[in-house]
Amino acid sequence: MFGLGIQELLIILVIVMLLFGATRLPELGSGLGKAIRGFKESLTGKDVIDVTPKKEKDEEKRSGEGKA
Template identity: 35%
Template sequence: MQATNAVLGFMNMGWPEITIVIVIFILLFGAKKLPELARGVGKSIKEFKKATSNIEDEVRSAIEEEPQNTAPKQVTQKENTSSENKA
């Protein structure tokens, strides 16, 4: 139960906590590296959204094409053979 509260408490961060996290990042990575890290994260997010968009487009086009490709199948009856007529 305490672990759940800790996780939920982490999600409800206020401005003081966010400021502390930013200061820790500046101390760990340095002020010069943070813009580079932010650019890298931004490019990664952009690439992820692009890939997600491409997959969604492929799925939509596959769904739209599916009804056009399927035609109703005709059922034909098999003719009776001479052995079936004798029985």
């Protein structure tokens, strides 16, 4: 893909281990996974936001009491 071989990937992994340490790597991996998952879900468009106003039952009761 980018012309990265196993040697280059191992060097990048060692640099990341030195920068962040072994204790923070699971946190970083988890956060990265959640970000990628959220990005993929936004591309598929499964979660459509419904912006139509919904009537509440309390409002209907109040309007009915005022008419009587």
